[in-house]
Each structure stands twice: as C-alpha cells, then as structure tokens.
Amino acid sequence: DQQVKQNSPSLSVQEGRISILNCDYTNSMFDYFLWYKKYPAEGPTFLISISSIKDKNEDGRFTVFLNKSAKHLSLHIVPSQPGDSAVYFCAANGGAGNMLTFGGGTRLMVKP
C-alpha cells in the first residue's frame, strides 16, 4: 500500500515555462513533506520542504504547495531550466517509526 504516490512518471516542459510536479498521500499522520532531486548516477539531494502548519513554502524558483484537506502537495518550478531535468521524489514524515516515506518519483525533462 503506497502511502505516498506520484502519479505522473514523467513530465516534459519547455524551457522558461512552469513545471508542476504532483504528489498525493494517504496517511493523515504525515506532518512534514520534502522534495528531493536526483540526477543519473547520483544520490538524491534535498530541494525544499514544508511543514503541515503551512500551505506554501518558497525558495527561489521553487515553491511547494500543501493542501491538507486533499492530502496533496505540488512542486512548482518557475522558470524551468534545462538543468532542472532530473527525477523528483516527494517524501513524507510523521508516520509509524518517524521515518521518511518516498513516492515513486517523476522524471522531469526541460527542453531547450
């Protein structure tokens, strides 16, 4: 039973446009959410996070939105750049054992 789901395995966006990556979760105990970015042959790197007491967190071109009633969060990248092409993982914390639960990832391709 996947508690964190990223339903779009891939997304293609033109350079300069907005990229929107989505993530849904089922466990209402989750209270902290993170996005990680992963390039091929490298480990994931932390990108941005949000606490459940907020509905938005912004860091430069990256903004994460949290809709607790819908158990949904999204990552917006504006403007998208070719260097943003990577796999993005959504992760949640606060369930059993206080461990991170990861979604399956979305591969973002930003075309020049």
Place this chain on the structure above:
Amino acid sequence: NAGVTQTPKFRILKIGQSMTLQCTQDMNHNYMYWYRQDPGMGLKLIYYSVGAGITDKGEVPNGYNVSRSTTEDFPLRLELAAPSQTSVYFCASSPRLAAYEQYFGPGTRLTVT
C-alpha cells in the same frame, strides 16, 4: 567535504553469494540509513541507525544485516544473494532522525544473476 561515500559503485553477484556494501560519512551525523530503489519505485528503508552500536529494521530488512561500530561507518551485509535483491542501494545520513533533510551517497548498483 566528501559527505557520504559508498563503495563499490557497481557489483554483479551470483545467486547465493554474499557481499558487504560500504558506507562512510564525514559529517559526524548520528543517524544513518540504508535504502533500496527499484525501477519506478520510491526509496524503501532497509535499516537505520541512531548512533554507534544501535540499529533497527526499516520497511524491507529481510535478507540484509547491518552493524554500526563507529559514527562514520554503516556497512550493509547481503547474505545469500537473491535476484530480488537486484536494486540500487543508497546510504544516507542526517543530523536528526528522519524528519528533516538527509544526505545521500551516490549509490551502489547491484545485480544478482
């Protein structure tokens, strides 16, 4: 700083063989983790450690063992390798338990045939 390092980068094992995946971090983090990532799937936690001498099971511990004799090192042992253990393995560390960002190594790609 090297951060989190993992060796080897790649390995092919025959069914039934054993091996140890090495992980070292130089950030003096107490918390360390081992994950596996299968194609199209998220990272699943195998084992974690909250400090030297203390380890605990994660979501998918069967077929693996760990030890933590020092703060820096957290090796993962595979006994009697099976094809189901074909995966990419990531080691990570964090200054606090799970809730916040974790720092990942580059991964070890393991194939069991």
